[in-house]
Amino acid sequence: MDPFDRKIIAELRKNARITMTDLAGKVGLSKTPCINRVKKLEDSGHILGYTAIVDPVKQGVGHIAYVQVTLSDTTSKALNKFNAAVCRLPEITQCHMMAAGFDYLLKVRTKDINDYRHILGEKISNLPGVSHTSTFVVMEAVKDIGQH
Numbered sequence: 001m002d003p004f005d006r007k008i009i010a011e012l013r014k015n016a017r018i019t020m021t022d023l024a025g026k027v028g029l030s031k032t033p034c035i036n037r038v039k040k041l042e043d044s045g046h047i048l049g050y051t052a053i054v055d056p057v058k059q060g061v062g063h064i065a066y067v068q069v070t071l072s073d074t075t076s077k078a079l080n081k082f083n084a085a086v087c088r089l090p091e092i093t094q095c096h097m098m099a100a101g102f103d104y105l106l107k108v109r110t111k112d113i114n115d116y117r118h119i120l121g122e123k124i125s126n127l128p129g130v131s132h133t134s135t136f137v138v139m140e141a142v143k144d145i146g147q148h
Helices: 003-014 020-027 031-043 076-087 113-124
Strands: 063-071 092-097 104-110 130-137
Touching: 003 020, 003 031, 020 031, 063 076, 063 113, 076 092, 076 104, 104 113, 113 130
Parallel strands: none
Antiparallel strands: 063 104, 063 130, 092 104
């Protein structure tokens, strides 16, 4: 990647719906080389895709909780089962395996604390291998994806 590629990515992160003509102007290229670079960035996996950023509050999932999860078994088979199960739960918007005193950190979005309590008790606690969870409730999202 060179400075033009980095500028292209920075501009697309701000506005993925920008026209190629406008993008080319912002990064200092003509339209055709800009299009070719964007295509190359997509083909090489630097740009994974494009998506709409929606307001979670308006979508009815404004409550955020982070959950530390400790598993009873951390063999590859157990981790794979847990990973697959987590991916099936839409309330879990992020899942990270950690090098810490616990195994995973989950970001969970729900309607409210009562909805979260249900998700924790009925879904998260029943994921394969879960032996312990600790919850941290967000009081205010100061910076999140899509905010500048």
